């Protein structure tokens with residue numbers, strides 16, 4: 049692998065370094081279709097400029113006509129943007145924006161299993177893009193809230209109508225947001241945290 | 255105008271009703287190999303495991319290892335290491351597996367979701383978000 053000399057690698061800026069007391073991190077996943085505003089949302093709340101991690105995989109197509117020696121191989125790269133919010137000197141929160149196609153989720157060891165919860169970001173011009181993702185999260189028991197990123201020319205539906213269309217129970221928060229605004233993006237994250245908190249309280253009672 | 259209607263997945267569609275886990279192959283004709291071939295042993299590292307160097311790069315370190323050790327003089331997540339090094343996540347975990355075995359780095363495990371979430375943790379995160 050062609051590798052840049054270590055002196056030329058720009059690491060985090062001095063102000064982007066975590067304190068030595070940083071002990072543990074938690075993560076939240078923002079999931080949604082292409083162009084729905086995931087990276088914009090990460091950038092709105094992150095204390096660092098959003099970064100990109102990637103993973104490559106080799107897809108070996110073993111068809112009926114192939115024998116193992118001649119299996120064709122295609123390399124695919126999947127990228128994911130992320131940002132960071134320091135919660136305390138000990139605790140750090142990471143936000144990952146990941147595309148909806150779940151066939152790539154396995155690439156990131158425990159991305160959803162380990163996350164505190166998820167934000168499903170939807171665009172009402174193509175609501176159906178999010179259907180599969182919600183099913184997946186339900187199957188895996190990942191708690192989530194739905195945030196509607198309001199694009200100017202997108203149809204506006206009352207929350208009750210959206211809830212019926214998405215077939216979501218009353219307790220799952222659905223809210224409008226403008227991911228370009230920090231306060232709005234923070235409200236989405238706060239709504240998720242309050243929802244998780246309510247689940248924790250309920251879980252402790254049962 | 256009404257929005258399109260979601261149809262819930264019929265449970266049990268995935269053969270015996272056990273939900274498919276991340277990494278399970280739905281299409282048996284497709285075989286995915288993460289990070290190319292010959293990745294070798296990989297430590298169980300999360301995207302947000304925090305890595306801290308325990309020593310300066312030894313002279314025997316490869317350029318990648320030396321760069322990684324310099325980057326995590328202060329704690330840094332594996333995701334950030336992957337981003338700054340422009341290396342795939344799996345390649346970073348292979349590098350780290352070696353550095354962990356040599357005790358050149360320390361790994362600080364993330365806090366992952368529990369069945370019953372830790373309320374103090376959630377409250378701390380909410381408090382942190384409020385300051386944004």
Ligand SMILES: Nc1nc2c(ncn2[C@@H]2O[C@H](COP(=O)(O)OP(=O)(O)O)[C@@H](O)[C@H]2O)c(=O)[nH]1
Pocket residue numbers: 080081082083084085086087088089145197198199200225226227228
């Ligand atoms: N008008 C409008 N544009 C937005 C909004 N959110 C994102 N965009 C734009 O939509 C494009 C796609 O957003 P991006 O965050 O890259 O989407 P991603 O593919 O989900 O990461 C960018 O050009 C954004 O500037 C929004 O709330 N309103």
Ligand SMILES: [Mg+2]
Pocket residue numbers: 086087088129145
């Ligand atoms: Mg993006």
